Amino acid sequence: MWGVSPPRPLRPTSLGSRRALGALALASLLVLTACSAFSRAVKEGDTASQQQKWAEAEAAYLRALAADPEASEVTVKLREVRRAWSQVVLEEARGVHDAGDLDGAMKRLVRALELDADNVAARELLTVTLDERVAKGHVALKEDRLQDARAEFDAVLSVSPEHAGAKKGVDATQVAWARRWFGTGDGLEKAGKLGNALVAYVRADQERVGATAARERAEAVRQKLRDEVAFLVVATPVEDHAGAPDVAQRLTAGRLAAMLPTQLPLRVVTEAPAGREGVKLDLSLERVLPLKVVEDQQKTQRYLAGKTSVPNPRRAGFETKLLHAERTLEEVERKQAAVLREYLRLQGELTTLREGAERCRDRERRECLEALQECGEAARDAEKPGQVPGECNPSRCASGLCAKEEQLFAQKVIAVKEREKLLEVALDKSEGQRTEVQRNRDTVFREPVTVEEPMYSEFVYDVQLHRLTVTASVTAVMRDLLKEQVPAPLTEDYATVHEDMAHKGYDRYGVLADPVQLRNELELRVEVGDKAVADMARRVKERFDTYRGKRVEDARRGMVRPGAEDVVETAVRALLLTADAPPADVLQPLGQARGLTRPEALLGL
Known part of the structure; x- marks a missing residue:
């Protein structure tokens, strides 16, 4: 007789076994989920491909490959879909091309080649389309429609950067633009609008360097403008009341011009035409006084006299730390006892x-x-069985x-x-x-109680201070050329000082002999003259800054319409006056309004 065996008791599994089973179950779930997503994506791709919905089919196959990148059959299906889609796009491109829309045909042909790089028909039609666009650009170039021509050539180069015909077309377009701008600048120069002419010449040079004589003409116009807006400094001959020609010749017009910045339109002249901005500078050398002074003084020389024993400061610091540690130990032991x-x-x-x-x-x-x-x-x-007593x-x-x-x-x-x-x-x-x-x-x-320190002493010795001072008194009168009133003269003293010490030598204390070595008086006279002319140049520069500040403010007020001819005239002149630091709020808007890639070229930079 067969009996039924009792169920075996389940053995308790360990924590590691349970984790392994959980990981296996999770991996199985992920595989089943991935397989489900993969199958569903492939099915959707096949359905969309049969219905010739190429974009949906491509997206579905891409999802399938994301779930299983090793699925070679999906890769083949995706390649076939893209090849069929490329043929459809090619047919659309042919229709658009036959209708005369070269731009639309080129975009579709590029898309067809992106889908199928082996589409020979699309590549051939794209080559024909690019050549036709180049021919169209040359026609526009002959008709002087330069913007249309450049647009055609740039479109071709965006697809085929090495297209020889498009490159030649771009070069020809740049030359045409340069000639057009050169002609514009020539007309503006003849009309007397030098600021606009300078901008046109610079634009022509930036379009194509060397295609025209724009750079030379721009330099000539720039020089005319600099002469027109130049701030004139009329320097009269220096009156030498001190009888010091070596100092007076340092105050001449040539020296003053050398002290002024050369990149700015600042002109030092002896005569100025009427109606020009500038100042007249009258200088007179009142006196030149050399003065030599000798003063007796004392100096000290520190030397090593010996060594002495002193308490070791490091040991004192260590003892302080030891005392603090012992007091801390007492407090810790007291708390421990409690x-x-x-x-x-x-x-x-x-x-x-x-x-x-x-x-x-x-x-x-x-x-x-x-x-x-x-x-x-x-x-x-x-008495009774089974009864529980109390x-x-x-x-x-x-x-x-x-x-x-x-x-x-x-x-x-x-x-x-x-x-x-x-x-x-x-x-x-x-x-x-x-x-x-x-x-x-x-x-x-371990630290010693005492240490040896060097002991120094000072040796006092006599010295002589020799001081040579050259003082020049210069009277200056600076008046505005456009005003009749004459300001009061201003007299300033300019001094140059040189001094040196001399003493005997004491070899025992390391003090060597030092004879007096004063500079020559002639050198100091030249230096004091240079100092005076530098101060005059600073005053002239301040007057020039006031003058050009007004011009810059006029240019800034016109920046609401930077492309207008009158605004350009004012702005170019203001920029030439600020060649050392051109204001960006004038230079950049002007360059953008006139299409300049390097606006600083207006200043010859």
């Missing part, structure tokens, strides 16, 4: 509570034994009389453990502090 006393007190209380709990448990055990004995006797004397009440053995003692004992155990941890921390801290004290003691004992 924690130890508290721990011992709690240990005594814990012992008392343990003994009380044990006595209570013994008493409760005896009472329970007595209750069991009485219960047995009462059960034997029972003496057999279970509560007599579970009275809970010792619960309070046991609770107090458990609380005291927790308190003792906490104090024990505090005591361990205090012991560790005390031990660490003792180690620190011992290290400081070792450091103090």
